[in-house]
Amino acid sequence: MLDFFKGPILALQDFFFLTGRALRNIFRSPHYTDDILLQMDIIGVGSLPIVILTGGFSGAVMALQMSRALATYGATGQVGQIVAITLVRELGPVLSALLVAGRSGSGMASELGSMKVTEQIDAMRALGTDPIQKLVTPRLLATAIMLPLLTIISDLVGLAGGFLVSSITLNTTASQYWNTAYRALVWNDLAQGLLKPFVFGIVIALVGCFYGLRTSGGTQGVGLATTKAVVVASVWIFVFTFFITQIFVNQQ
Amino acid sequence: MPDSTPQSVLRFEHVSITFGDTVALNDVSFDLKAGGTRIIYGAAGSGKSVMLKIALGLLKPSSGRVFVFGQDTTDLKEKDLFPIRSKMGVLFQEGGLFDSMTIEDNVAYPLENAITAPDGKARIPADQISGRVREALRFVELEQTLVKFPSELSGGMRRRAGIARATVNEPPLMLYDSPTAGLDPITANMIMALIIKARDTKNTTSAIVTHRYQDGQLLANFRYNPESGRLERTEKNGDGVCARTTFMVFGEGRLVFEGTQDELDRSADPYVSKFKAVKQ
Ligand SMILES: Nc1ncnc2c1ncn2[C@@H]1O[C@H](COP(=O)(O)OP(=O)(O)O)[C@@H](O)[C@H]1O
Numbered sequence: 001m002l003d004f005f006k007g008p009i010l011a012l013q014d015f016f017f018l019t020g021r022a023l024r025n026i027f028r029s030p031h032y033t034d035d036i037l038l039q040m041d042i043i044g045v046g047s048l049p050i051v052i053l054t055g056g057f058s059g060a061v062m063a064l065q066m067s068r069a070l071a072t073y074g075a076t077g078q079v080g081q082i083v084a085i086t087l088v089r090e091l092g093p094v095l096s097a098l099l100v101a102g103r104s105g106s107g108m109a110s111e112l113g114s115m116k117v118t119e120q121i122d123a124m125r126a127l128g129t130d131p132i133q134k135l136v137t138p139r140l141l142a143t144a145i146m147l148p149l150l151t152i153i154s155d156l157v158g159l160a161g162g163f164l165v166s167s168i169t170l171n172t173t174a175s176q177y178w179n180t181a182y183r184a185l186v187w188n189d190l191a192q193g194l195l196k197p198f199v200f201g202i203v204i205a206l207v208g209c210f211y212g213l214r215t216s217g218g219t220q221g222v223g224l225a226t227t228k229a230v231v232v233a234s235v236w237i238f239v240f241t242f243f244i245t246q247i248f249v250n251q252q
Numbered sequence: 253m254p255d256s257t258p259q260s261v262l263r264f265e266h267v268s269i270t271f272g273d274t275v276a277l278n279d280v281s282f283d284l285k286a287g288g289t290r291i292i293y294g295a296a297g298s299g300k301s302v303m304l305k306i307a308l309g310l311l312k313p314s315s316g317r318v319f320v321f322g323q324d325t326t327d328l329k330e331k332d333l334f335p336i337r338s339k340m341g342v343l344f345q346e347g348g349l350f351d352s353m354t355i356e357d358n359v360a361y362p363l364e365n366a367i368t369a370p371d372g373k374a375r376i377p378a379d380q381i382s383g384r385v386r387e388a389l390r391f392v393e394l395e396q397t398l399v400k401f402p403s404e405l406s407g408g409m410r411r412r413a414g415i416a417r418a419t420v421n422e423p424p425l426m427l428y429d430s431p432t433a434g435l436d437p438i439t440a441n442m443i444m445a446l447i448i449k450a451r452d453t454k455n456t457t458s459a460i461v462t463h464r465y466q467d468g469q470l471l472a473n474f475r476y477n478p479e480s481g482r483l484e485r486t487e488k489n490g491d492g493v494c495a496r497t498t499f500m501v502f503g504e505g506r507l508v509f510e511g512t513q514d515e516l517d518r519s520a521d522p523y524v525s526k527f528k529a530v531k532q
């Protein structure tokens with residue numbers, strides 16, 4: 001029984017150790033600015049197309065679903081409001097985070113994993129570089145900064161997608177749609193809509209790097225690490241969105 | 253450096269390390285003196301790589317103590333290990349070249365890192381780096397591959413680039429982990445010639461892990477002649493490389509043999525004899 005828990009508890013301990021070191025390194029030199037910028041480009045700019053696509057379609061789908069439901073109450077004018085609230089509070093952050101977990105989290109795990117099995121991480125340490133400073137901290141910073149920005153873009157494109165659908169199916173005018181959408185949002189929504197992707201970004205980067213750096217067992221191990229990173233990060237995204245929502249719901 | 257009392261460069265005292273249930277090293281003690289060459293034989297999984305990683309401080313022993321250049325490094329923090337590691341060059345079994353960097357940047361890495369090291373002491377002026385990198389690559393005959401990436405090179409070329417990176421800041425101690433593994437005999441001999449050349453031109457203390465009997469034979473009986481630029485056989489019984497070359501054999505984490513070439517050749521131990529049997 002004790003042995004059963006030993007593995008996961010040791011792993012959790014390692015994870016918190018990595019988290020501590022990665023966060024501490026943010027305030028320590030050397031700062032690998034080039035690596036941070038490169039990662040911001042890979043994670044942020046690289047994820048832009050898929051985030052725009054999924055964001056746009058999720059807004060459109062929301063509008064499509066809601067237009068039927070709202071029509072039964074004769075409240076089709078409210079479609080902008082509903083799309084805005086669901087997108088900004090929940091769908092935008094979670095969908096963008098899942099995409100970035102699938103794209104960048106897995107990338108981090110496989111890149112660091114192959115560096116581990118080819119002894120590049122050992123070589124880095126042997127040549128006097130802290131791999132956490134050089135590899136983990138830049139990815140952590142880049143994801144924590146870029147995911148909120150990606151989410152804002154996803155929200156905006158989603159709102160536009162929702163407008164497109166509601167103007168076609170419900171003949172909603174632009175001013176009606178955007179006015180209700182704008183008035184529906186309060187600071188509370190924006191705050192949780194930005195806090196969530198910030199937290200998810202930290203989770204994705206740390207989980208991806210953690211499994212990457214733990215890789216063992218050759219190339220097979222790299223595939224395993226990649227899968228684990230995506231699955232674990234995705235689960236944590238849902239757990240965290242629940243608790244963050246909980247905090248904000250209580251504050252209203 | 254007076255020849256009479258060579259200093260200890262790498263010393264293990266009763267070092268053991270376990271991973272879960274695997275005992276990777278079991279009570280290993282040895283002492284490698286300055287100017288010596290140590291050849292380490294052993295079957296796959298016998299703990300040779302783990303031994304080198306403990307020497308570098310990449311792994312911490314479960315018990316025992318490690319001394320590098322006379323300094324106890326067993327409990328040192330990573331940050332305090334960096335200055336010691338800069339005096340050790342290492343060629344990893346898997347190469348360890350950075351995939352994301354060109355060969356030039358890989359070889360320049362130890363030099364550039366020395367400039368920006370946390371202790372802040374600039375050791376190599378930036379304008380000299382390029383020259384030093386070229387020189388190191390010329391040493392391994394890889395000058396033409398400056399802007400290539402490791403993935404564009406053959407296995408033998410990657411090893412040579414690895415040797416260039418390991419030797420570029422002229423460390424007094426060189427560690428080679430299976431430098432000839434997975435290479436054809438011709439390429440393997442070329443790599444061994446480079447290792448001998450590095451040892452004899454830069455006067456480094458060297459530890460070489462290998463499973464090829466001939467690698468040890470070459471290291472023990474040949475030296476690099478700087479005039480002719482070739483290897484030449486050394487006479488036995490002199491105070492040449494042969495006397496300074498010692499052998500170790502690892503078996504299942506234990507040090508099962510330590511001694512000179514003659515002692516190795518005379519050993520009747522069946523496991524040790526395995527590393528003499530393949531004499532082609
Ligand atoms: N980081 C590690 N985690 C767990 N086991 C390891 C680790 N490194 C090495 N081992 C185990 O230690 C033993 C010795 O490995 P190694 O030194 O790599 O052998 P070799 O002599 O072939 O270089 C092997 O059984 C290996 O599985």
Ligand SMILES: [Mg+2]
Nearest residue numbers: 300301345430
């Ligand atoms: Mg090995």
